[in-house]
Amino acid sequence: MELYELSAKETAQGVSSKKFSAAEVAEACIARADKFEGSVNAVITRTSEAALTRAREIDAKVARGEDAGPLAGVPYFAKDNFCTRGTRTTCSSKILEHWSPTYDASAINYMNAAGAVMMGKTNLDEFAMGSSTENSIIGPTKNPRDLNRVPGGSSGGSAAAVAAGYSPLALGTDTGGSVRQPACFCGVQGMKPSYGQVSRYGILAYASSLDQVSPLARTVEDLAIAMEVLARPDPHDTTCDAYDRPRFTEALSLRDLAGKRIGVFEGFESSQMDAELYGALRKAAEHCREAGATVEPMDLPIAVKYGVATYYVTALADASSKLACYDGMRYGSHRDGPTLNEMYVNTRTACFGEEVRRRIILGTCLLTEGFYQNYYGPALKVRQRMVDEFNELFERFDAYILPTSPSLPYVIGMKETDPNRLYLGDIFTVPISLGGLPGINLSMGLNAEGLPLSVQLVGQRYFDAELLGIASVLERIVGKPGVATPGKAETSEGAK
Amino acid sequence: MKMTVDQEITLKMAKAAQLRVEPENVEKMMNSINDILDFCALVGDLDCEGVPDFMWKMKKLPSRRPDAPEDWPDRELFESAAPVYDGEFFKTPRIIAEG
């Protein structure tokens, strides 16, 4: 087994026990990225030199007999909307093309303190607005499982990096599915924690009430280790809960699903989704039953019917407000103008991409008197009803299984033009975000063409550890996803 | 209730967002807004009589920040990258006095 194929857990154990050095791991991962980055295009800024220096520091720490942390020498990438001190943070936007933050996001601090080694900043749709990672200043990222296809998004760069073996671990942000859906498209594990688990400090916001820092990995255990590092109270973010988190890795000791009540979502017509993904859902339900769980069908009528509309109203409105600070004065790109307003307009029109400008104008509209009363106001109440619906269901179930995406990764450039089909792409992920629930994309292997299949596991808010436990039981049955070799067609058998 | 925008409102919204929409793109933008307004009008269909506005609930609320000043050590680093900072002020095109 090559060093780049190891999980985060195996890497940290190997480094801490001096089986191999952090520098060797970093070199292997850098070489891996060197080899495939030309075709995958997952990374906006690589920090290989700094990573090697940092890896040697970890090795020195180990040599001195010190505890180098639970992620000792583990390479990771962060989506380019995490603030990194001294390393430019672009959000894939011209408006931040040359911006270097003066501080590290809390999540970055926690990763570094745990001994992890940052390898660079990954591609995303500009300001995380999109679900294909095509809409970027560096151009589209390709899916390592099939270079003709999109990796999903907006955290497509992070998902591709983990799938291609650039690193065992990556950070993304999930607002309405931005980690779960690319994890699904790239065939890796990805977890959106409950809202309030992980600090948002240093995350360039898309929507304040939805954004959550979310790890991607190739094993559920690595997700749990990352959660243990990331989920903690933070004095810099008052929306991050102050309660004492459980030990997420302890939940992995769950042997089977005896006594667990699992709901399998059946509230859609099979014509609305890909047959193989539907098959994966049925298979996952079967595995749950085999593992001892009580499995029953369930439905989320309010969430499925109203979720996407509620999500759009909420997220677009918030984006219009959060992106108003980019005015060309204090940071970021600037364009001159003869008056204050013209300076604003020139800067923002020239430096925000078309899709971002469109969403800002939409969001502005949704908050304007009259529109607010018919859109934003009702959406706040519908959202509360969705939360109530979830809470009622969790009296009957410990977890649900839903699809992550209704479709397999699509071909690059095949822009969805039918708005109704476009909205459908988010239908299973956004309700979970609106409810603040933990959701895990669990890889279910590959289809005959080598495209990833997966399901989404959803738990009750703050029951992230329990959900990781259930995911780990299922992972033992279906197997962990392997590293993709970009450019080489894979098959189900080949991946194992 | 479903709402729509016309070209004039579209331009007004762009102005409020401090963005320019070129004349040839106004119609496209207007249609795009109307598509979303059309789809999202769904949120008005659900009976939410007596339902409170959504707000996150937390297990344990973080304590409020104590009223104690702190310095910002990275001010100069920040200023060196600020687009319109003149060493003392942030400089903008002339703002016409109100009134």
Place this chain on the structure above:
Amino acid sequence: MARPIVIGLEVHLQLVTKTKLFCPCSTDYIGHKPNTNVCPICLAVPGTLPLLNDGAVALACRMGLGLHCEIQNYSTFGRKNYFYADLAKAYQITQYELPVATGGYLDIECDGQSKRVRIHHLHLEEDAGKLVHPTADGRLTGAAYSLVDYNRGGVPLTEVVSEPDMSSPAEAKEYVMKLRQLARYLDVSDGEMESGSLRVDANISLSKDDGSLGTKVEIKNMNSLKALERALEYEISRQNKTLDSGGRIVQETRLWDDAEGVTRSMRNKETASDYRYYPEMDLAPIIISDAEIEGYRDAMPELPWEKRERFAESFGLSGEEVSILTEQKDLAAYYEALVASGAPKARAANWVRMEVLRVLNELGQDIAAFRVRPAVLADLVTRVEKKELSSTIGKEILDVLAREDLTLEEAVKRSGAQVGRMTGDALGELIKRIISEQPDVVQTIKSGQDKKGGKLKFLQGLVMKEARGQADPQEAAGLLSKFLAG
């Protein structure tokens, strides 16, 4: 037929916290180098989040309790979205739906009448930065550029919104004065209109002829109590004239121009609805437990009206005296300390009202900066009471003590003033010298031409003056007669 006047006020008070509302920057912005009290949060650096200042919540609660408001267990913030150079985030974090305190009232006195002004609510919000428009010749118009200083950006404000319960400019002024006094008593705000730590927006309408409510006009930019009164008077007359000539009042915001003495339309700049308010999700709600509210209640200091009542009762002072002494909390405390140090109540009240306030006025000082400690003044007042010092000398000594670091003894010595200190031979020598220096006057007296005794009084006055108040007048008169006879 005068149309009834309806006035409601929105008063913004800058809170005297150490740090800003949502970041740990100092609130000390006046006189500081521009853009030095700033940080990533108040400069709206991407990724930063607001962190609510506990001290600001406490001050808002205290003010709310002072206004008899109900402090809310659960309140939330919202965003008011608009672009302007002094607003870094392009939205102001404020409270609009669930404010921290609601209901309440403030009693005012106007023309001897007591009136209750109801308070609609009180909320927390952040201040904006400051704009500077420089020009070569110092004029406001024609500047090539404007300058932005974010030092004030994020300073906590509490906005007190009254019901439209005031019916004259004088009542409006009285309300602001009372509110300011309360804010100062509670150490919530400096309440300085001139420096902007207290800002007033007024809503005014004239009732229609049928008695129904008229169209509301908002007036801003009044930088003193005088300006508030003048602006309201101007606006009443403007609206009356408009209505008299059959015109319509437009609902709008108008700016007071103090130099010209007029209000001017802001030309329909922005109406409230264009601000695009919506809930702030970067901040947890403010949860204030009943125990916390009780804590604030227990820590409430004596309020102005409570102090007035107590002063009238325990010091036996007149209404006017009480008003003056309790106008400022510190002055009242000074008076109380004076009495506690042994100065007689009524005398002490006179000294504070007449002399202490006079000296403070001359020096342009606050009572807090007053050099003469109450115990010292009490000593001085007692000596004057005992006639050890004349009251004129006593006042002169107070002047000296207020300006120089001297003990009372030193000041008394310096003034040379102590009745009875110059006596016997020393006094005799002084009188002999004066007699020798005034041969003409002495001649007149001796020749019996000083029928009315005016010349003798003149000499007596000279003696007392030269003795600088140290001679006993009776002894001096006796000695003078003796030497003139001799």
